Amino acid sequence: MISVEAALDALFALVRPLGTEEVPLREAAGRVMRADVHAFRDQPPFPGSAMDGYAVIAEEAQPHAMFRVIGESAAGRRFEGQVKPGQAVRIFTGAPVPEGATRVVLQEDVTRTGDIITLTDPLDAGPHIRPAGVDFRQGDTFTAPRLLRPADVALLAAMNQPKVTVSRQPKVALISTGDELVLPGEDPGPDQIVASNTFGLEALFRTLGARPRILPIARDTRASLESAFHLAADADLVVTIGGASVGDHDLVGQVAGDLGMEQSFYKVAMRPGKPLMAGRMGADLGGAMMIGLPGNPVSAMVCGHVFAAPVLRAFQGLPAEPAPLAHAPLLAPLPANGPRMHYMRARLSPEGLRAFDSQDSSILSILSEAGALIQRPPHAPAAEAGEILPYLPI
């Protein structure tokens, strides 16, 4: 058996980062930016007012001082003249501060009669002016690779980028295998169950920026599996699930091998999970990377989070790293762990983590209630309530 870390390294070694494409900014969220972006100019491009008020010379802004209002500066329509001693310009948030002015007095600190304003006592400290370039300066770099979140999209807009160079989305072919499977909506016989893994994994992979598609269920025959692999020939990643009905992955591995896949088979020291197949399809099947996941519903989803998610990030040019862990306090004690990494399904509340009593790898209803997979390393000692433990958010 190999460790989770060693299995991940073996998978990363098979990843070839995808090429790039240019997309409109509106389609960039959730994608991985692959080319650095440079700001074309300062933001803000001018010293701007941070408040609604009056722009004056800072030294003159004393309690009871009076000024003549000589104009107005609004966002998009600056005051073109110069502010001289005894003068003020009405100014609004975001508007350019006129030349000569070095402070904005809040409108709440002013009484106005006609064109004359008088400052109150006391006065707010000021100066309420945002220097040009306080957000970013011309030539500043927004560095790739980067998974773009909503705030990044706003920043790219502010940098005047209508298009962004992002990674192509990994095309993933999902193949369920097994004579026992039917599709949702079909009428299962007494020995059959409904294929659930592909639907859960498809939803998961979509959140990871991939373009997954579900292929027809492959039966436990050579012809059916060959047909499925041929349908997957245009994919970047082929994910098979199960094959348990004729022994662990036996037929899937045999057929893939006959189709030119150089394959490795790992027993990974983890719960749930354990069997994992990986390799690369032959050139006439497109040379796609292939991952074979276990068929138990929970095992397949957990391996999706632990293995497939980091692989999909690496495909898109992000660093080849394990899925990021979060941390929270444990609400009820856990026993010492055995020799395998255990991903324990747990309820995540504002107070912390509580592992479910049953960790059976066939029980999807518990995975659906779980917000976290507590990561228990091999031979971890018993954990007390209150201890801070690492977990994978799911």
Place this chain on the structure above:
Amino acid sequence: MISVEAALDALFALVRPLGTEEVPLREAAGRVMRADVHAFRDQPPFPGSAMDGYAVIAEEAQPHAMFRVIGESAAGRRFEGQVKPGQAVRIFTGAPVPEGATRVVLQEDVTRTGDIITLTDPLDAGPHIRPAGVDFRQGDTFTAPRLLRPADVALLAAMNQPKVTVSRQPKVALISTGDELVLPGEDPGPDQIVASNTFGLEALFRTLGARPRILPIARDTRASLESAFHLAADADLVVTIGGASVGDHDLVGQVAGDLGMEQSFYKVAMRPGKPLMAGRMGADLGGAMMIGLPGNPVSAMVCGHVFAAPVLRAFQGLPAEPAPLAHAPLLAPLPANGPRMHYMRARLSPEGLRAFDSQDSSILSILSEAGALIQRPPHAPAAEAGEILPYLPI
């Protein structure tokens, strides 16, 4: 000024939950399920083997015991006969346990010669049989409303649901206002900046299950704003941003009022943020809910997380509740807070939260680096490093 909580309550009072529609299971992830789902049958539908091995009568499974293998039970192809004393059935993970058998002996605990197996000493404890219905039972309810995550989609598939009744997606019209704005890719004049809020909010709202669209920028004229509101007439929610160039929201509120909007204007005790407008458009403009957000880029995005996100969840039938908070330790101390709720941009690392030095509401580059908004309640005392603080993940 009103509190964040009071402002949210005022917004929730304007939400009318949307109707429902039926979507294929493959499109259900990220949507809010609105009708309870009942399982049509037990899962698993039969007692199933949890391992690869041999099915026998439990009492007979003693070290060195011998059995005659009388057949095979694979997933999808059960063994039809009965297991009698001295007999064993080869069985694979997920396969139905044959009648009479009450335990599965692991294949690792067996030596086989022809049709005869001999058990090893010692033996694993067993029984490695999953009872029928251990995941869910016929008639069990999967309760709505529920935001569907990937594991939920897998569970719905296992429950044999090809379609799901979900909330209609809220249609959101995003209107930037201001003479100073240009669109990304345009050539801004010296007094102009690039509209960024709508792009960031559109990306955010899409992650919340909404169908946002960006309307043309409204200029600071009555005609331009009227035109924008008419373009938004089919929306469920109209979100305006800014209006600062003619004083806080003045013209936006006036024009919306003239178009029949019953409006409220709040100064919310929060940083960044503060000005917030809310109301309902007149019937001839579709009666949509309207929220007016501040124009500062960071303020608009923070208000999107604090106000618009819970509103969009409520539109989809989820409980009217504030955005859920997470908790993490503080890595560097924070001073006491003033009278307003402060959402402090912070870097989130595995070790904890570190607030940025600058909290200026115009600096998008810092929001882009922030993974969290630390929520500092009004008059919160100074916080030491190591204290656990609540935050909004962003």
